[in-house]
Amino acid sequence: MNTVADMFLSSVREFASRTAVVEDSRRITYGELGKMAASLSSFLVSKGVVKGDRVAIFLPNSIEFVVSFFAAALTGAVSVPINSAYKEEEVRFYIRDSAPKIIITEDHLRQIAEKSLPHADTSIAVVRGRGADWDRSRYKAGAPVSADVSADDEAIYLYSTGSTGKPKRVMRTHFNLTALADNHTSTVGWNEKDRILFTIPISHTYAFGNFISGVKKGARIVVMTEFNRNKVLDILEKEAITVFPAVPVMIDVLAKTFLPEPKDLSSLKLVISAGAPLKEETFHRFREKFSICPRQLYGSTETGVISINLGEDIEKRFNSVGRAVSNVVVKVLNGSGNEVPAGEVGEIAVSSPSMTTGYHGLPEETEKVFRNGFYFTGDLGRIDEDGYIYIVGRKKLLINVGGYKVDPTEVENLLLQHNAVREIAVLGVQDESGNERIKAVIVSSEPVDVKEIMDFCRGKIADYKIPHIVEFRSELPRSPTGKVLRERLK
Amino acid sequence: MSENIQLRIKKVLVENLLKDMEVDELENDAPLIEYGVGADSVSRLEFLVALEEEFRLKLDESEITPAFFETVDSIADHLSKRLVVG
Numbered sequence: 001m002n003t004v005a006d007m008f009l010s011s012v013r014e015f016a017s018r019t020a021v022v023e024d025s026r027r028i029t030y031g032e033l034g035k036m037a038a039s040l041s042s043f044l045v046s047k048g049v050v051k052g053d054r055v056a057i058f059l060p061n062s063i064e065f066v067v068s069f070f071a072a073a074l075t076g077a078v079s080v081p082i083n084s085a086y087k088e089e090e091v092r093f094y095i096r097d098s099a100p101k102i103i104i105t106e107d108h109l110r111q112i113a114e115k116s117l118p119h120a121d122t123s124i125a126v127v128r129g130r131g132a133d134w135d136r137s138r139y140k141a142g143a144p145v146s147a148d149v150s151a152d153d154e155a156i157y158l159y160s161t162g163s164t165g166k167p168k169r170v171m172r173t174h175f176n177l178t179a180l181a182d183n184h185t186s187t188v189g190w191n192e193k194d195r196i197l198f199t200i201p202i203s204h205t206y207a208f209g210n211f212i213s214g215v216k217k218g219a220r221i222v223v224m225t226e227f228n229r230n231k232v233l234d235i236l237e238k239e240a241i242t243v244f245p246a247v248p249v250m251i252d253v254l255a256k257t258f259l260p261e262p263k264d265l266s267s268l269k270l271v272i273s274a275g276a277p278l279k280e281e282t283f284h285r286f287r288e289k290f291s292i293c294p295r296q297l298y299g300s301t302e303t304g305v306i307s308i309n310l311g312e313d314i315e316k317r318f319n320s321v322g323r324a325v326s327n328v329v330v331k332v333l334n335g336s337g338n339e340v341p342a343g344e345v346g347e348i349a350v351s352s353p354s355m356t357t358g359y360h361g362l363p364e365e366t367e368k369v370f371r372n373g374f375y376f377t378g379d380l381g382r383i384d385e386d387g388y389i390y391i392v393g394r395k396k397l398l399i400n401v402g403g404y405k406v407d408p409t410e411v412e413n414l415l416l417q418h419n420a421v422r423e424i425a426v427l428g429v430q431d432e433s434g435n436e437r438i439k440a441v442i443v444s445s446e447p448v449d450v451k452e453i454m455d456f457c458r459g460k461i462a463d464y465k466i467p468h469i470v471e472f473r474s475e476l477p478r479s480p481t482g483k484v485l486r487e488r489l490k
Numbered sequence: 491m492s493e494n495i496q497l498r499i500k501k502v503l504v505e506n507l508l509k510d511m512e513v514d515e516l517e518n519d520a521p522l523i524e525y526g527v528g529a530d531s532v533s534r535l536e537f538l539v540a541l542e543e544e545f546r547l548k549l550d551e552s553e554i555t556p557a558f559f560e561t562v563d564s565i566a567d568h569l570s571k572r573l574v575v576g
Binding site (some may be wrong): 103228230249252253256257260388401402433435437448450451464466470 | 513521523526529531532533536538539540542543546548549550551552
């Protein structure tokens with residue numbers, strides 16, 4: 001099975017009567033999912049979508065998101081998932097960059113989608129909510145069929161946060177995605193009895209990798225449109241969830257959430273933590289409250305899943321991101337590109353069959369980080385003698401807000417559009433709890449206050465990118481060459 | 491409104507989010523956004539769990555609006571209604 005459509009149709013056939021996706025009170029089987037995807041695929045074809053066209057999917061976690069992704073795959077189109085938290089200017093970037101034939105969205109996001117269109121060649125299809133364009137009864141299809149695609153054809157565009165102000169397009173082929181699903185599932189041992197809860201956005205690489213792996217094995221995909229602590233706990237219990245991919249902030253607040261009555265989470269066999277380091281206090285608190293240890297996973301948009309910590313001695317090695325998954329090679333290299341001895345720190349480099357070949361349209365950026373078949377992550381780490389990987393730092397200038405990577409340049413560029421902002425530096429600062437926060441240090445040209453700055457950002461960038469701390473100064477500290485000395489602003 | 495509730499809220503703020511401040515530095519009607527409180531979803535969640543722990547109350551995100559985080563008084567107003575209802 002070398003294409004996403006092949007893998008999907010195989011699951012549709014093998015697990016036809018098993019529940020595929022659950023969203024609140026709605027649930028569909030794999031058989032129904034197959035029919036819905038075929039129906040939406042027919043609709044896309046009626047809108048002129050052909051193999052190789054891009055289909056933007058601007059939806060929250062939902063049955064419709066899952067249907068849309070596989071409908072695009074059946075059509076031979078390239079999916080471009082866009083985080084439903086994004087605002088008009090952000091969405092416009094993705095639309096401009098990927099030039100989709102069509103944007104699939106929902107009624108609540110229609111206005112943002114419409115405003116983000118740079119030209120009339122891209123149409124909009126609402127598939128969820130009021131005024132839906134896709135009428136399932138009208139586009140009935142027989143058994144799902146798929147376009148003639150090969151393993152090397154483009155399957156998806158994901159975007160990696162950079163430090164240049166704009167995200168970088170990461171193309172992955174059908175082979176990359178099926179290899180990812182193969183490698184991840186053979187390492188974690190999932191099957192059709194597994195039930196995976198997605199509150200993290202499937203449009204993001206972390207959830208996406210777990211999602212496609214789950215579908216490969218016929219697992220039940222349970223989706224939430226957004227994170228709500230009490231709803232998560234209710235669903236974990238009522239749906240007897242076995243796998244819960246999360247980020248450390250979620251694990252932390254769940255561990256601290258007041259529970260008038262205890263929850264029975266005995267079905268849980270794997271709680272995954274990724275996106276940011278897991279603090280020791282959080283690990284122990286969660287373990288004590290729910291009798292299960294969160295296990296760290298490491299991955300990237302460029303490669304998909306790299307490693308996961310499934311070790312039996314998890315309590316001693318909780319701070320490791322585990323060992324490389326099947327068929328993935330991880331090395332730690334020094335500045336000269338040579339592998340360092342076990343235990344020594346260097347840059348983590350990864351070679352994986354699910355990795356991209358580079359950033360679209362950015363040959364210099366690609367050359368910097370893709371060398372000799374390896375992707376240089378920009379993360380500093382070490383590997384112990386048993387092959388366990390530890391992340392100890394980061395070379396890149398990105399801010400990690402609860403698992404989301406934020407490019408400070410993007411926020412700076414936005415705020416420089418404000419009349420009162422003459423100069424700005426945006427940086428990450430750690431709070432007392434060890435979480436990273438976005439701090440904006442501003443030299444203003446006219447009176448302005450914190451609320452105005454935050455209000456300016458609201459509606460233009462996703463909420464998680466809005467500065468948490470705003471400080472005003474008369475000047476920014478700079479080096480003799482004019483570079484802002486960010487360390488002095490912390 | 492019980493001054494006790496406001497004081498307890500300020501203690502939660504100072505112990506969890508505003509660790510450089512003292513309780514008596516915080517005015518009941520001072521806009522908390524100036525201190526970054528409620529500015530992002532992460533800090534909002536952390537603040538809610540800390541309030542839950544202090545007041546032994548379930549505070550669901552869905553019942554919390556941005557107005558909740560405006561001042562110590564706005565938080566106390568919401569909590570005092572919940573504490574009466576039980």
